[in-house]
Amino acid sequence: EKGGYDYFMLKEIAEQPQAIADTLLGRLSERGDIVLDEVRLTDQDLRDVDKVFIVACGTAYHAGMVAKYAIEHWTRIPCEVELASEFRYRDPVLDRSTLVVAVSQSGETMDTLMALRHAKQQKARVLAICNTNGSTIPRESDAVLYTHGGPEIAVASTKAFLTQLVACYLIGLHLAQVRGVMYADEVAAVVSRLRRTPDALRELLGKMEDVRALARDLKSSSTVLFIGRHVGYPVALEGALKLKELAYMHAEGFAAGELKHGPIALIDKGTPVVCVVPSPAGRGVMRDKVVSNIQEVRARGARTIVIAEQGDDGVVAYADHLIEVPRTPTLLAPLMTTVPLQILACEIAAARGHDVDQPRNLAKSVTVE
Numbered sequence: 001e002k003g004g005y006d007y008f009m010l011k012e013i014a015e016q017p018q019a020i021a022d023t024l025l026g027r028l029s030e031r032g033d034i035v036l037d038e039v040r041l042t043d044q045d046l047r048d049v050d051k052v053f054i055v056a057c058g059t060a061y062h063a064g065m066v067a068k069y070a071i072e073h074w075t076r077i078p079c080e081v082e083l084a085s086e087f088r089y090r091d092p093v094l095d096r097s098t099l100v101v102a103v104s105q106s107g108e109t110m111d112t113l114m115a116l117r118h119a120k121q122q123k124a125r126v127l128a129i130c131n132t133n134g135s136t137i138p139r140e141s142d143a144v145l146y147t148h149g150g151p152e153i154a155v156a157s158t159k160a161f162l163t164q165l166v167a168c169y170l171i172g173l174h175l176a177q178v179r180g181v182m183y184a185d186e187v188a189a190v191v192s193r194l195r196r197t198p199d200a201l202r203e204l205l206g207k208m209e210d211v212r213a214l215a216r217d218l219k220s221s222s223t224v225l226f227i228g229r230h231v232g233y234p235v236a237l238e239g240a241l242k243l244k245e246l247a248y249m250h251a252e253g254f255a256a257g258e259l260k261h262g263p264i265a266l267i268d269k270g271t272p273v274v275c276v277v278p279s280p281a282g283r284g285v286m287r288d289k290v291v292s293n294i295q296e297v298r299a300r301g302a303r304t305i306v307i308a309e310q311g312d313d314g315v316v317a318y319a320d321h322l323i324e325v326p327r328t329p330t331l332l333a334p335l336m337t338t339v340p341l342q343i344l345a346c347e348i349a350a351a352r353g354h355d356v357d358q359p360r361n362l363a364k365s366v367t368v369e
């Protein structure tokens with residue numbers, strides 16, 4: 001049942017290229033229209049949207065954070081992402097022209113469901129991104145885009161995360177097209193890059209031996225810090241979450257630019273810092289800023305584990321350990337950069353003798369508030 005893998009988590013990590021391909025399959029017409037599975041939203045409803053809220057928990061929340069960058073960039077609609085457990089308690093401003101996107105693998109997360117119900121009471125439109133057919137969240141939403149990740153058994157979410165990203169990208173592109181902000185050929189150009197990600201990911205998955213060795217090295221660290229900028233920031237948070245939940249180690253993710261406002265004081269001799277470097281293509285300035293953050297932590301004794309694009313030779317001098325990922329457009333990069341962090345957490349947890357698939361104190365689906 002684990003298909004030859006030691007853990008469901010490793011099997012599910014390996015299934016990610018296929019999960020992405022399946023989630024893309026048949027979803028976009030040449031005109032850039034996406035096929036929503038259950039739709040009670042018209043194109044006119046989508047044209048009327050003047051604000052997007054994404055609500056989710058845990059890993060799904062990190063997918064929402066990435067989505068915010070893509071949705072705002074492509075659609076120019078303001079987009080907020082919020083922890084579902086916080087959303088309704090602060091009386092958010094919602095009305096008919098607000099689109100609330102509820103992201104949930106299980107479709108049964110109570111915090112997300114309660115946020116969705118609150119949004120509906122306030123007359124907002126609700127769109128679910130969900131991996132579980134017929135579950136409560138999609139049933140109560142106005143429209144659904146299912147992720148086709150297949151069943152996810154391990155408590156730690158992996159393939160669900162990548163497919164949630166794909167679904168968010170599709171929704172962003174569709175909104176941009178329906179509202180006339182992007183032309184069909186622009187949408188098609190992004191989609192063609194998306195279609196290439198499964199092969200790129202297969203290539204990356206084939207080169208993860210080093211990460212396994214690194215995991216053995218890091219298993220006794222008292223803390224691991226993660227830094228990133230732009231879409232690399234949620235990736236840093238996701239890397240830290242995985243390590244906490246599986247390895248029971250202290251781990252924290254930071255926006256790289258925030259280091260100097262406090263967290264850099266944590267850096268001591270040998271502190272491992274995982275650095276997610278943006279692609280040098282497109283936003284070179286951002287990449288250079290992260291590289292100088294890497295130099296700063298290194299100067300204070302950090303041991304740097306650098307995740308950078310293939311061919312970004314400028315980072316080599318600052319990396320105690322370099323993990324190269326295939327070239328990908330900036331907004332799509334989390335589909336690559338997250339994967340070594342999943343494997344790192346899984347391998348550290350295994351090296352520490354933990355039950356990777358069933359970490360202590362956690363349930364796969366959190367049906368209490």
Ligand code: M6R
Binds near residue numbers: 057105106
């Ligand atoms: O089923 P959901 O996507 O709504 O679950 C949300 C979180 O509970 C979930 O992503 C959790 O954070 C994972 N265990 C993280 O790996």
